[in-house]
Amino acid sequence: MSSVKTLVITGFGLNCEKETSAAFETAGSEVSRIHLNDLLETPEKLADFQILAFIGGFSFGDHLGAGTVFSNRVKYGLKQQLEEFINAGKLVIGICNGFQTITRMGIVPAIDGLFNQEVALQHNDSGVFRDSWVTLKVNEKSPCVFTKGMDLVPVPIRHGEGKFVPMNDEVLKQLEDGGYVAVRYADPVSGEQTSEFPLNPNGSANDIAGICDKSGRVFGLMPHPEAYLSPFNHPHWTHQKINGTLPKEGLGLKMFRNAVDFAKENLV
Amino acid sequence: MVYRLEMTPRAGVGQGTGKLIEQASQYFGFEIQSAAKSDVLTIKANISEDEISKISKEIVNPVLQDGIVGQIKERTFDWFIAIGFLPGVTDNVARSAREAVGDIVGRSLEEDEYIFSSREFFVTASSLSREDAEKVGRELLGNVLIESVNVLSYDEWKANGAPENLPLIEDETEPEVHLLSLEMSDEELETTSKEKTLALTLREMKIIQEYIRKASDDPKRKELGLEGKITDAELECLAQTWSEHCKHKIFDAIVNYTDENGNKEQITSLFKSYIKKSTEEISEEVDWLVSVFHDNAGVISFNDKYDLVYKAETHNSPSALDPYGGAMTGIVGVNRDPLGTGIGSELLINTWGYCLGSPFAEKSDVPEGLLHPRRIRDGVHSGVIDGGNQSGVPYGLGWEYFDKRYIGKPLVYCGTVGLLPRQIHGQSGADKSIIPGDFIVMTGGRIGKDGIHGATFSSEELHKDSPVQAVQIGDPITQKKMYDFVIEARDLGLYRFVTDNGAGGLSSSIGEMSTQCGGCHMDLSKAPVKYAGLQPWEILVSEAQERMSFAVQPEKMEEFAALAAQRDVEISNLGTFNDSGKFHITYEDKTVCYLDLEFMHDGLPRMEIPAKWDAPVHEEPEFDESDISDDLVELLESLNITSNEFKCRQYDHEVKGLSVVKPFVGVNSDVQTDATVFMPEALSTEGIILASGIAPGYSDIDTYHMMASVMDLAIRRTIAVGGKLGHIAGLDNFCWPDPVESEKTPDGQYKMAQLVRANKALYDYSKAFGVPLISGKDSMKNDSTKGGKKISIPPTVLYSTIAKMDNIEKSVTLSAKRAGDKVYVIGDTKSELGGSQFGLLKGAIGNSVPQVDADYAISIYNAVSTATEKELCHSVHTPALGGLAVAFAKVAIAGQLGLDVDLNKIPSDDLTAQEILFSESNTRFVVTIAEESAAEFEEIFEGLPCACVGRVTLDDELIFRQGQHIEAAVKLGKMSKSYKSTLDNV
Known part of the structure; x- marks a missing residue:
């Protein structure tokens, strides 16, 4: 069996390429990091991969709104190949700026088909960028491939524009009813979703932190699972060590393992 | 065709003007009822109606915004305030818009097609006068150093619409080189230095005068038409090279020191006698010092794969004038130091620390002409937050220290840790060289008037005529693209030498690089400029940001240029390095500079500075018995101890996923840690410990013990998180008031003695602890005379440490x-x-x-x-x-x-x-x-x-x-x- 191949697109102010690569590599995938300009020269290369990652960072400085200029470039240079990629049942993840990019591009949630923007990530209610750890509660009703078998996941957020906003109430209802909501901000103690700051760090509608398309194979979220690969990333690991609750590996890694395992079974 | 694209928040989406309303009340006491905001793009390009509506559709976020080509007409408000950029200023939003528009119309825009961005505010505030609205525009929303502010009443706006924002440059000045005779009186020499913001003393001006007299015998100078004269660029270039900022004249001076018992001692160079000497002596005991003092940052070994690079800087004067811009260039500027160290290192962790006046200071305590400390604090934080976050570098240490004497000049420390490959292309990553014949190549941002005289102006006190153009404008994204390119080119072996363009611009970077092989010939007409009308001397000394200089071997030039083009990074080949002994600069066929490198770098004899130590005797306090609980609570609330988490959380400290002991710890992650621990790469067991110490309060008693204390503090903080002695290196960052006795500084001898004593302690304790200094910096003129009041900072040293940790699991x-x-x-x-x-x-x-x-x-x-x-x-x-x-x-x-x-x-x-x-x-x-x-x-x-x-x-x-x-x-x-x-x- 040939191995799973993941493409991490880089350039223009994106900056999470190393940790995202490490996440997929640790999960057992080969990883290629390709600058967007190089990819646009040979767009057919996209078909060589089973997983595509839109990573975190500040593409084009968030000018004109986070993800706007980058998603525009992808849409104008790679639309057909991306459509084929998604229709082939392959996996896409967008993290933070990548999530902003794929919502802007309209490949998630894609309720009404691809390349049609239905949701957005707005400035946090606090008005400022924030770096802190949050707890995600996985929606067990979601078909999301990446969050399968997970329940509560501690991960860091680092964003200024992360408030999840649907186009209208109808879209929100469809997201809820259709299982598009993959992860929500939750209270780590009760395990319940919460709108309370800072547990919900940005004021997202229905505490939504990440969504997928209806197949569960295109997934985007604001928090950074790739920043919790090592158990020593957790803010309370020195407490966990003494309490005997220190996990063997970072809990963010599971999302990447899920993706690579799915690709191994279904895509190679 | 000129189009205007106006974007405004959709109904139900917030306006994002809460901060404006809050700060207008906080800073000025203005009551604003509400404010709406639009983002505007003005596009002057050969674009059809169809294309512009397509552009509008793609750029407007349909969930969050309404967009219109033209102007939204139906609004109610009292004051319209538009903020655009001044001609020539880098407009980052517009640059990104250019990329997007190019993608949409399927072609890159031409040189004579323009896009400009601006912001428009619609303020409802019945009690605001026009003057008040101007104040809000000029001091809160805009920065008049770089931005235009247009205020209209509702009626004016209704009648004429929003003014068109097309800040085009129409300077047709031809580039010229002016020749100057220095055959003038001493008084005239001093006036010349002052008028041109050269910050050269009479003694230095006379040394230059003498050099020009002697150089008249040089037939080559005659041939170039320079006989008996100096060019404007040569004078500027020497002023940069010899500035306190670049040359560290005070640390290099001969000091005649008298101690408290009247014992006299002559010290030749504090730097050589204490800092360098201790490191040299320690280097005989340890095997992990790789490169110290001669490159942009110090290098120590880490493991078989990597060396560590660390450098800290201050950016005080620019931050005093423009807190946001000054601090941003502080952080993105210091990022270029590790990037320009050795063959180029990756950026791993940022550090910052600010000494400020209290944000709660009474307005009456702030002399006229100085910004209120709260505004400085807000601006400085925002600048470093944006600069650091957008560069994708986490912060590892951040602190603030408050004292009213920093009202005169804030201290803005920024540092960066880099990761250098131990071996690359068969040689040490710390090594680099230049061979005659290599090309002089500059990459990154274009050159403009921004940052001219940055090095010289920060070498004098802040006074009422401090030049505003000395402030540089940063663009983290341009730098990030360049950074990615440099690392890629490094790994491909496409250049032989790299250094950063910081203070002094090309004059400094190419001047220093030329000493590697013994000369250069550079043509400034090949340097990319932001707009026409720049004079050659301005191109030479401009501190426009986001630039690095390279020596590229001729056989790699084509590949180097091709990669740069593919990565949207602008490069220019400015000439060649040689071994002529000359710093030879031309503009097309005009001679701009023809200076002996030796004179540039070694032509300035050491200063002699007197210093006399009289230990101050303060009143010995008798503390009354007090309630310990109350004292503790008051201390916890006091500015130098209280948590600054609100600001700190706006800095990314998790990007790269390497953080092990974070800046804030505890079950609620809300208590500032002693030191932080990072992995150098994902899932590593080894770690890096960062700590620092600062205690300006002790300087009022004795700088010797202040220095000893901050060193002990940083080292014991390292120990506290699980570190150990043996693989710890130190960085010294001195910020001092002017210590040279003069009419303006009658207590110079005491301040110089304070400097001597701090250095003595630095030597004594570096040696005793076996912690070598690998890099440092000094900023020596931290005084202000604005508002007719002299304020000098307390002598301040930031002592930072970097240490290797064998096993992060033991943190x-x-x-x-x-x-x-x-x-x-x-x-x-x-x-x-x-x-x-x-x-x-x-x-x-x-x-x-x-x-x-x-x-x-x-x-x-x-x-x-x-x-x-x-x-x-x-x-x-x-x-x-x-x-x-x-x-x-x-x-x-x-x-x-x-x-x-x-x-x-x-x-x-x-x-x-x-x-x-x-x-x-x-x-x-x-x-x-x-x-x-x-x-x-x-x-x-x-x-x-x-x-x-x-x-x-x-x-x-x-x-x-x-x-x-x-x-x-x-x-x-x-x-x-x-x-x-x-x-x-x-």
Whole structure:
């Protein structure tokens, strides 16, 4: 069996390429990091991969709104190949700026088909960028491939524009009813979703932190699972060590393992 | 065709103007009822109606915005305020828009097609006068150094619409080189220096005058038509090269020092005699120093794969004038130091620290012409936040220190740690060279008038005529693209030498690079400029940002250029390096500079500076008995101890996923750590420990002990998180008031003596601890005379350390972990309230400044390291400002557990409760230990001051007792609140 191949697109102010690569590599995938300009020269290369990652960072400085200029470039240079990629049942993840990019591009949630923007990530209610750890509660009703078998996941957020906003109430209802909501901000103690700051760090509608398309194979979220690969990333690991609750590996890694395992079974 | 694209928040989406309303009230007392905002793009391009509506559709976010080609006409408000950029200023939003528009129309825009961005505010505030609205525009929304501000009343706007924003440059000035005769009187020489912001003294001007006289014999100068004259560019170039900022004349001077007993000593160069000397001596004992002092940053080895690079800088003067822009270029500027070190290192971690006036200072305490400290603080934070976050570099250390003397000049420290491959292309990553014939190549941003005279203006005090164009404008994204390109080109071996373009611009970077091979010939007409009309001398000394200089071997030039083009990075080939001995600069066929490199770099004889130490004697305070609980609460609320988490959380500290001990720790992640630990790459076991120390309060008593204390502080913080002596390196960043005696500075001899004493301590303790200095910087003119009032900063040293940790799994944090654990205090507490925060609270300085006994400190450090190596400690914390009382409080708050401490058991002489709890004695630790580990722990400390002083409890309070008598008891909730409320949301 040939191995799973993941493409991490880089350039223009994106900056999470190393940790995202490490996440997929640790999960057992080969990883290629390709600058967007190089990819646009040979767009057919996209078909060589089973997983595509839109990573975190500040593409084009968030000018004109986070993800706007980058998603525009992808849409104008790679639309057909991306459509084929998604229709082939392959996996896409967008993290933070990548999530902003794929919502802007309209490949998630894609309720009404691809390349049609239905949701957005707005400035946090606090008005400022924030770096802190949050707890995600996985929606067990979601078909999301990446969050399968997970329940509560501690991960860091680092964003200024992360408030999840649907186009209208109808879209929100469809997201809820259709299982598009993959992860929500939750209270780590009760395990319940919460709108309370800072547990919900940005004021997202229905505490939504990440969504997928209806197949569960295109997934985007604001928090950074790739920043919790090592158990020593957790803010309370020195407490966990003494309490005997220190996990063997970072809990963010599971999302990447899920993706690579799915690709191994279904895509190679 | 000119189009206007207006984007405004959709109904139900916030306007994002809350901060404007809040700050208008806070800064000026203006009452604004509401404010709406539009983002505007003005596009002057050959674009059809169809194309513009497509552009509008793609750029407008349909969920968040309404967009219109043209102008939204139906609005109600009182004042319209439009903020655009001044001609020539980098417009980053417009640059990104250019990319998007190019993608949409399917072609890149031409040179004569333009896009400009602007912001429009629609303010409803019935009580605001036009003057008030102007003030809001000029001081709050815009920055008049770089932005245009247009204010219209509702009626004016209704009648004429919003003004068109097309800040085109129409400067047709031809590039010229002006020749100057220096055959003039001394007075005229001084005037020339002053008028041109050269910051050259009469002595220096006369040295240049003499050089030009001698150079008249040079037939080549005759041939070039320079006989008897100096060019404007040559004078500017020498002023940059010889500026205090670049040349460090004070640290290199001959100092005639007289101590308190009248003993005289002549010191030739503080830098060579103390800083460099200690490192050289230590380098004979250790094998991990790779490259020190000669490159942009110091390099130490880390493991078989990587070396570590570390550099810290200050960006004080620009931040005083333009806090946001000045601080942003501070951080993105220091990023280029590691990037330009060795063959180029990757950026790993940023650090920052600010010395500021109180954000709550009365307006009447701020001299006219200076910005209020709160505005400086807000701007400085935002600048470093945006610069660091957008560069994708996490911050590892951040601190603030407040004193009213920083109202005159804020200190803005920024540092960066880099990761350098140990070996690359068969040689050490720290090595680089230039061979005659290599091309001179510049990459990155274009050159403009921004940042002209940055180096010289920061080499003098801030005065009413300080030049505004000296402030540079940063663009983190341009730099990020360049950074990615540099690392890619490095790995492909496409260049031989790299350095950054910082202070002094090309004049400095190419000037220094030329010494590598002995000369250069560079044509400035090949340098990309932001707009026409720049004079050659301006191109030479401009400090426009985001630039690096390279020596590229001719056979690699094509590949280097092709990669740059593919990565959207602009490069220009400016000429060649040679071995002519000359710094030869032309503009097309005009000669701009023809200077001897030797004269540029070695032509300036050392200054001689007198220094006399008279130890100050302050009134010895008699502290009345006071309520310990109240004092502790007040200290927790005080600015130098209280949490600044609100600001800190706006800095990314997690990007790269390498953070192990984070800036804030504890069960609620809300207590500032002693030091941070990072992995160098994902999933590594080895780690890097960063710590620092600063204590300007002690300088009022004796800078020798101030320096010793900050060194002990940084080192013991390193030990506290699980580090050990043996692989720790130090960085010294001096910020001083002008220490050269003159009419303006009658107390110069004392300030110079303070500098000497700080350096003596730096030598003594670097040697004693075996911690070499690998890099440093000094900023020597931190005075202000604005508003007719001279304010000098207290002598301030930031001492930073970087250490290797073998196993991150043994890191320790300061929070109490488990009720029932034993609490230990290690190290003697002495009567050392001099210069303390407790003293400050009571309005006293005193004389008993904390001191350091290095041999004793080393035995304590080693014992603590043994304990953490054996994983015996549940928590370790080291007291700093505020002494043991604050330290216990932080351990308790972080763990959300109580502590019951018996003061009688704390190792000390016969001291009062105040002295025990608030003395800031060095070399102490507070440790919590599980009962079952206590015996083994105590064994390690046999013969050293170490005592079990109490227990961790489940009660939610911190109790200080003396035997049965309870001296003070403070609730956890109250302490948390005090520690966190002062700067919450500030």
